Amino acid sequence: xxxxxxxxxxxxxxxxxxxxxxxxxxxxxxxxxxxxxxxxxxxxxxxxxxxxxxxxxxxxxxxxxxxxxxxxxxxxxxxxxxxxxxxxxxxxxxxxxxxxxxxxxxxxxxxxxxxxxxxxxxxxxxxxxxxxxxxxxxxxxxxxxxxxxxxxxxxxxxxxxxxxxxxxxxxxxxxxxxxxxxxxxxxxxxxxxxxxxxxxxxxxxxxxxxxxxxxxxxxxxxxxxxxxxxxxxxxxxxxxxx
Amino acid sequence: xxxxxxxxxxxxxxxxxxxxxxxxxxxxxxxxxxxxxxxxxxxxxxxxxxxxxxxxxxxxxxxxxxxxxxxxxxxxxxxxxxxxxxxxxxxxxxxxxxxxxxxxxxxxxxxxxxxxxxxxxxxxxxxxxxxxxxxxxxxxxxxxxxxxxxxxxxxxxxxxxxxxxxxxxxxxxxxxxxxxxxxxxxxxxxxxxxxxxxxxxxxxxxxxxxxxxxxxxxxxx
Numbered sequence: 078x079x080x081x082x083x084x085x086x087x088x089x090x091x092x093x094x095x096x097x098x099x100x101x102x103x104x105x106x107x108x109x110x111x112x113x114x115x116x117x118x119x120x121x122x123x124x125x126x127x128x129x130x131x132x133x134x135x136x137x138x139x140x141x142x143x144x145x146x147x148x149x150x151x152x153x154x155x156x157x158x159x160x161x162x163x164x165x166x167x168x169x170x171x172x173x174x175x176x177x178x179x180x181x182x183x184x185x186x187x188x189x190x191x192x193x194x195x196x197x198x199x200x201x202x203x204x205x206x207x208x209x210x211x212x213x214x215x216x217x218x219x220x221x222x223x224x225x226x227x228x229x230x231x232x233x234x235x236x237x238x239x240x241x242x243x244x245x246x247x248x249x250x251x252x253x254x255x256x257x258x259x260x261x262x263x264x265x266x267x268x269x270x271x272x273x274x275x276x277x278x279x280x281x282x283x284x285x286x287x288x289x290x291x292x293x294x295x296x297x298x299x300x301x302x303x304x305x306x307x308x309x310x311x312x313x314x315x316x317x318x319x
Numbered sequence: 320x321x322x323x324x325x326x327x328x329x330x331x332x333x334x335x336x337x338x339x340x341x342x343x344x345x346x347x348x349x350x351x352x353x354x355x356x357x358x359x360x361x362x363x364x365x366x367x368x369x370x371x372x373x374x375x376x377x378x379x380x381x382x383x384x385x386x387x388x389x390x391x392x393x394x395x396x397x398x399x400x401x402x403x404x405x406x407x408x409x410x411x412x413x414x415x416x417x418x419x420x421x422x423x424x425x426x427x428x429x430x431x432x433x434x435x436x437x438x439x440x441x442x443x444x445x446x447x448x449x450x451x452x453x454x455x456x457x458x459x460x461x462x463x464x465x466x467x468x469x470x471x472x473x474x475x476x477x478x479x480x481x482x483x484x485x486x487x488x489x490x491x492x493x494x495x496x497x498x499x500x501x502x503x504x505x506x507x508x509x510x511x512x513x514x515x516x517x518x519x520x521x522x523x524x525x526x527x528x529x530x531x532x533x534x535x536x537x538x539x540x
Binding site: 159207211214215217218221222225226231234235238239241242243245249 | 466467470473474476480483484486487488490491494522526527530533534537540
């Protein structure tokens with residue numbers, strides 16, 4: 078395991094790795110999202126209270142999970158970047174931020190669309206919604222901060238510091254529905270005494286979650302390749318000038 | 320320890336002599352509060368409901384303005400390097416800067432708040448909860464702001480970007496602080512909010528000196 082990490086630590090080797098793995102990840106994404114969409118749109122029961130609107134859940138919940146998962150992975154990469162000065166962790170963290178921001182935006186927008194028929198309002202300022210909105214703002218701050226530096230190395234370091242600081246928000250998002258009285262429903266899948274959701278709804282949800290996970294991997298791999306190519310181009314240009 | 324207090328004394332002295340814009344931030348605090356009755360009408364009932372939030376928001380923006388140059392002016396003219404050469408650890412320097420910033424920015428905000436609550440039409444019996452939330456909240460604001468302020472040294476420019484990074488991190492303090500006041504006014508009791516608010520201070524006291532000193536070193540790399 079350690080050998081794999083050491084092997085991939087070299088950016089140019091990782092570029093080749095990313096190029097080779099990317100098609101498989103893309104195929105995984107299409108398979109999971111298509112099967113997941115078929116299950117969630119045709120082959121799952123409507124809710125006894127909400128009716129057909131419950132199908133929004135199959136996009137909303139995986140997107141919200143991914144929004145937090147991407148931030149968690151960015152936090153871990155930031156620790157790698159600050160403690161071991163891992164060259165690849167910087168790049169992965171930088172490339173993850175826009176994808177995470179997009180997942181957060183999807184979660185917010187679909188939640189808002191779901192909220193109108195079920196709660197009767199597009200938006201309420203309860204703890205869960207507010208903390209996810211803060212997560213979106215932190216993502217945007219990270220994106221702006223990293224790109225404000227002329228030196229990419231410094232920018233990545235600054236981004237890592239900000240990511241670690243913003244990580245306080247993750248437990249708040251997770252437990253906001255337990256700590257405060259919120260309009261948002263409490264957790265029903267990831268909790269200590271097992272999921273309380275019916276298996277017919279669980280299957281499409283898990284399929285969509287895997288689809289979104291592969292979506293993240295695919296776009297991360299594209300972003301990383303672009304970033305690495307960009308850096309290589311810059312180096313070649315400087316070499317040519319000399 | 321003697322060096323620590325000397326450094327605090329130096330920073331406060333700089334503010335008194337007008338070399339830093341912290342004094343202007345306090346004036347901004349007063350002005351921003353006056354904007355609220357002028358913009359949303361002078362209806363007393365309305366003012367009473369928004370008073371806590373308005374004063375908190377003005378306090379947040381005032382500390383945001385002065386935090387922008389918390390390290391940067393010393394960083395740019397090289398005095399921060401000289402202070403580091405004195406042998407103090409970077410974390411202690413950050414803490415002393417934060418203490419000086421709170422004494423010149425947070426403390427005046429807290430002291431002025433009872434008078435401002437009268438202007439905003441907040442009921443006389445609620446001034447104490449406003450003062451307590453500000454007393455607990457403003458040190459956290461200073462400490463949370465230290466890291467983005469230090470990052471602005473590394474970028475070499477501040478302004479909008481610092482605000483963009485800083486505001487989301489400060490929002491929990493604002494929510495809990497103004498939430499305590501409105502919960503107290505509505506009769507629910509603001510103690511729950513106060514406890515959560517006071518939990519932020521020790522956490523930020525532990526975390527932010529390390530991250531802020533890391534960010535300042537980033538500027539020297």
